[in-house]
Amino acid sequence: MKEFKVGIIGFGTVGAGVASCLLKNADVIAKRTGITPVLAGIADLDIETDRGVVVPKELLTTDASAMIRNVDVVVELIGGTTIAKKFILEALNAGKSVVTANKALLAEHGEELFAAAEKNNADLYYEASVGGGIPIIKGLREGFSGNRISRMYGILNGTCNYILTRMEKEEIDFAPVLKDAQQLGYAEANPSLDIDGFDTAHKASILASLAYGKWLGMDPVYVQGIRDITLADIKNADELGYKIKLLAIIKQSEQGEVEVRVHPAMIPKTTQLAAISGVFNGVMVTGDYVGDTLFYGRGAGREATASAVVGDIVDIGRNIVNKAARRIPGFMEGIQYSRIKPMDEVDSRYYLRVQVLDVPGVLEKVAGILSKNGISISSMLQREGQKHSNVTMLIITHCTKEKAIRSAIAEINGLPDVRNSVNLIRIEDI
Amino acid sequence: MKEFKVGIIGFGTVGAGVASCLLKNADVIAKRTGITPVLAGIADLDIETDRGVVVPKELLTTDASAMIRNVDVVVELIGGTTIAKKFILEALNAGKSVVTANKALLAEHGEELFAAAEKNNADLYYEASVGGGIPIIKGLREGFSGNRISRMYGILNGTCNYILTRMEKEEIDFAPVLKDAQQLGYAEANPSLDIDGFDTAHKASILASLAYGKWLGMDPVYVQGIRDITLADIKNADELGYKIKLLAIIKQSEQGEVEVRVHPAMIPKTTQLAAISGVFNGVMVTGDYVGDTLFYGRGAGREATASAVVGDIVDIGRNIVNKAARRIPGFMEGIQYSRIKPMDEVDSRYYLRVQVLDVPGVLEKVAGILSKNGISISSMLQREGQKHSNVTMLIITHCTKEKAIRSAIAEINGLPDVRNSVNLIRIEDI
The missing domain is CATH 3.30.360.10 (Dihydrodipicolinate Reductase; domain 2)
Incomplete structure (x- = not known):
């Protein structure tokens, strides 16, 4: 049975879930995969509070850096984009592979982190960052x-x-x-x-x-x-x-x-x-x-997130015992798009809710503005408002560019008979 | 760019889909994964019929064994449990990894095939065997x-x-x-x-x-x-x-x-x-x-199945370029159950449709048989049948053992006033 050592940084909700899963399901993981992740340390500034998981006392430490040196895989579950980043880089630069659930950090600093992983021939996995337990x-x-x-x-x-x-x-x-x-x-x-x-x-x-x-x-x-x-x-x-x-x-x-x-x-x-x-x-x-x-x-919660984190730990463990780190690159091999489309150019259908004073001619004005902006109406419904002097117009448009709808809404909002800003919801027919 | 050679055995619907996917999406696969599966051969007894995919003529062969020797990954898409098995074993014994969509073959001979894969340090992947394109x-x-x-x-x-x-x-x-x-x-x-x-x-x-x-x-x-x-x-x-x-x-x-x-x-x-x-x-x-x-x-179809097969091909390719064959074992490491429960012992709720002659006392008899077998009724509805001399009884039971319900049904079917065999549908409340 091939073993590898896992260290968790951050003993909060998800950290406790991951510790629990590694301890409770070690047997089933070993039977299925032939490898055993051994929980070798949990680092947190607070190692006193009860997290509802029974963990051997000697695994707890306030010294994350020492723990990083002692394990094969580092699990970052602190959250945020500062200390978490520091520890992930510290681990990667020490050649340790990393598992994280930190979507904000990846979205904002993914490029730097993945470059560090590549440079150090280490893996950086992040299944838990999107959709919780969903693989x-x-x-x-x-x-x-x-x-x-x-x-x-x-x-x-x-x-x-x-x-x-x-x-x-x-x-x-x-x-x-x-x-x-x-x-x-x-x-x-x-x-x-x-x-x-x-x-x-x-x-x-x-x-x-x-x-x-x-x-x-x-x-x-x-x-x-x-x-x-x-x-x-x-x-x-x-x-x-x-x-x-x-x-x-x-x-x-x-x-x-x-x-x-x-x-x-x-x-x-x-x-x-x-x-x-x-x-x-x-x-x-x-x-x-x-x-x-x-x-x-x-999509969230202690157990579901732990499931995704442990899946990543096992995947990295398979790479470790097979000496196959970087088996999956950080998706930086080749760009597969021509450009990012600015929001102005996006096409959509729109639902517009317009509250207007119940006076003659207002519908005509709204319709005129849409028409002038090249927007054609798919359906329209006029309703009595909460105050009887107001009415609500619901307008569904055909497919049009975001730029056109924004320009039209700005004009409609400027009409003297419009009570509140137009509420816009995009329609995706899927 | 690391390349590896793929050979397909069986140029039917799915084979044509896999060939199409490998040829059409080679660029995107290479950009994403850093490796390139190269379609190096397609073996079939019929290499004349047009499958709707443009394939270089020189890739087609009727000699599957020669093709197996010439590639790194063999894709078995013949179906059936005889020739398919022969070629898979031939490939595995030659140390080639195999991708198959053949659920019947795996279900019936999985143990033998996975043992051969293990012995030869080769992979046997089968994502397409269950749920088509669903991973x-x-x-x-x-x-x-x-x-x-x-x-x-x-x-x-x-x-x-x-x-x-x-x-x-x-x-x-x-x-x-x-x-x-x-x-x-x-x-x-x-x-x-x-x-x-x-x-x-x-x-x-x-x-x-x-x-x-x-x-x-x-x-x-x-x-x-x-x-x-x-x-x-x-x-x-x-x-x-x-x-x-x-x-x-x-x-x-x-x-x-x-x-x-x-x-x-x-x-x-x-x-x-x-x-x-x-x-x-x-x-x-x-x-x-x-x-x-x-x-x-x-769950099926040329393209969806091809998606799953190509996912496996790429996965095996990653193992090949990283020298990490058998990174994932054939799930034969350790049994994780105590025993298989016989159907008789399964617990379920049941829907029973009983067609009976519309005569006094029949409901009482049916209810008596259920009661005698320890089955309690959750709800019951009696309906007029298609002939006015018949009625249909719908019975929903509480949770009970399969053995009890079968025994009860046998008795009910034996009643002189029952017109057709009882129709049973199990209820899963999920």
């Missing part, structure tokens, strides 16, 4: 290696999906659901990273990097969160046959242009993606040979 | 290597799922849908392998072998197909909140006992599995750390 990185990087990836759709943030699902099922508006989610621990006290779409954007950047061969970083990723989604939007979407999800959308055109965007989107409610509710995640991947596929599972 | 083998073998797998549910046969979906959507009975499916090419002229459940059983055997560490073969797999499912059953299921699917069910009890069975099952219609319709496949895997996951995609 989407492995699927994309290995399972679909024969495919050109034409598009990916991801529901990648459990907090947002939980909030949108509760708004829909319980018919409550955004603010009270968020508050309740915070009390229940499903949303952070500062929820911005999740609900403003940044967490999903980090994951979208990683998926796009994997699919198209270069670490993209965050600059090319369009990000918009779910704060402006109202219960009215969800109900309107339902009537039109859609559900609203915070979606990561990654597409490559036949000309090789790539778009990466994160925003709420209306998707047909009969699709498998639309059925993903609560804290679950899902990723749809379409390849030229494999066609449409979907991966679904728990 | 379920990779997910289970590598992504979930840290988990104890408590259960798997698979919709693994596109033909059966297509038939059941059309029966449900178009309200047509089994026989005419099968006939139409045969005319459309979705079912074979001899449809038994699919509709009698054997194809699904081959795949179930492979999944269970992977999850529990020993090639099981077909003997322990209970198999029942979809021939006896009627439109009435599908409608009744719908009223009760279920859909009927041909399901592969693999479970391990906490005591380590494993059950592997394939049969039609009623599953709650709100589940993700129930939403898998038409020719699509899906596999739900539950692990102790990852929780519930679902993989979904095209």
Whole structure:
């Protein structure tokens, strides 16, 4: 039985889950794979607090650097982009392979980290960074290696999906659901990273990097969160046959242009993606040979994330015992796109909610602005507003460029009879 | 750029798809992985027929053995369990790694083939054997290597799922849908392998072998197909909140006992599995750390199967250039179950459809037989039959042992007032 030593940096929720999995399932891992990951150390500044996992005392240390020197694989579970980066680089530069779940760090500094891994002939694996326990990185990087990836759709943030699902099922508006989610621990006290779409954007950047061969970083990723989604939007979407999800959308055109965007989107409610509710995640991947596929599972949480981290540990262990480090490169071999498409050039259908004063001629003005911008209307519905002097216009457009819709919305917002800013939700017919 | 040579045996539908993928996507594979699979030969008895793929003439040969000697990876796509086995063993014994999509061969002779691979320090990969393009083998073998797998549910046969979906959507009975499916090419002229459940059983055997560490073969797999499912059953299921699917069910009890069975099952219609319709496949895997996951995609067809085969080819190529053959063992390292549970001992809820003569006392007799066998009834509905002298009784039981229900059914079938054999469908609440 070939053994290799594993050290964990960061004894928080996920760290405790990984320790638990390595200790509890060591036998089944050994039986299946012929190798045994041995938990050799856990480094944290706080080694006193009970994490609900029984760990031999002598494994705990406050000296991460000493632990790094003593193990074969380093698991970074601190989070954040400063100390985590320091330790990952320290490990890689010592020739140790690294497993991380740190999506923010990879999205922002992936290029530097992967260069360090390559230079030191070490592996840097990150299955847990996207989709929790779902083996989407492995699927994309290995399972679909024969495919050109034409598009990916991801529901990648459990907090947002939980909030949108509760708004829909319980018919409550955004603010009270968020508050309740915070009390229940499903949303952070500062929820911005999740609900403003940044967490999903980090994951979208990683998926796009994997699919198209270069670490993209965050600059090319369009990000918009779910704060402006109202219960009215969800109900309107339902009537039109859609559900609203915070979606990561990654597409490559036949000309090789790539778009990466994160925003709420209306998707047909009969699709498998639309059925993903609560804290679950899902990723749809379409390849030229494999066609449409979907991966679904728990996107976060102690156990699910631990499952992905341990999968990576075992994979690296297989490389170690076979002397096959760098068997899988960091996807920096060759760029497979012509350029990143700016958001202005993206094509979409749009849902617009416009609240106007109930006076003659306003519909004509709105329609005129859309027409002037070359936008054709697919359907229109006018509703009484909450105040009887207001009406709500719902407009669904045909496919048009983002630039045109933004220009039209700016003009509509400038009309004297418009009460609030136009609410826009993009429609993805999938 | 590291190159390795690939030879295909069997230039049928999937063979043509694999050739097409290797030729068309060689650039993207090279850019992503840093290695290049070079199509070096295609062997078939018929090298004249046009397969719709442009292949350099000099690659085609009728001499598979000569081609095997000349390549690094052999792709077996002949099908069947005789010649295919001969060529796979020939390749492995020559130290060549092998990719196959041949589920029947693996299920029946996996142990022998994997022993040959081990002896010759070669790899034998088979992603395409289960779930077409879905990377379920990779997910289970590598992504979930840290988990104890408590259960798997698979919709693994596109033909059966297509038939059941059309029966449900178009309200047509089994026989005419099968006939139409045969005319459309979705079912074979001899449809038994699919509709009698054997194809699904081959795949179930492979999944269970992977999850529990020993090639099981077909003997322990209970198999029942979809021939006896009627439109009435599908409608009744719908009223009760279920859909009927041909399901592969693999479970391990906490005591380590494993059950592997394939049969039609009623599953709650709100589940993700129930939403898998038409020719699509899906596999739900539950692990102790990852929780519930679902993989979904095209389960068959030229392109989807080619995607899986090429993924394996690239994986083996990575092993070749890194001298890491046998990096992943054939899952024969250690058995992880105590015993295979006989079907008699399986616990389930049951739906029984009983057609009886409309005479006094028959309900009492049926209820008495169930009670005598220790089976308690969850719900019961009596309906007028097609002839007014008949009535149909629908009975849903609480959880009970298969042995008890079979004994009860035998007794019920013996009652003079029962018109046809009782139709039984197991209920999986998932």
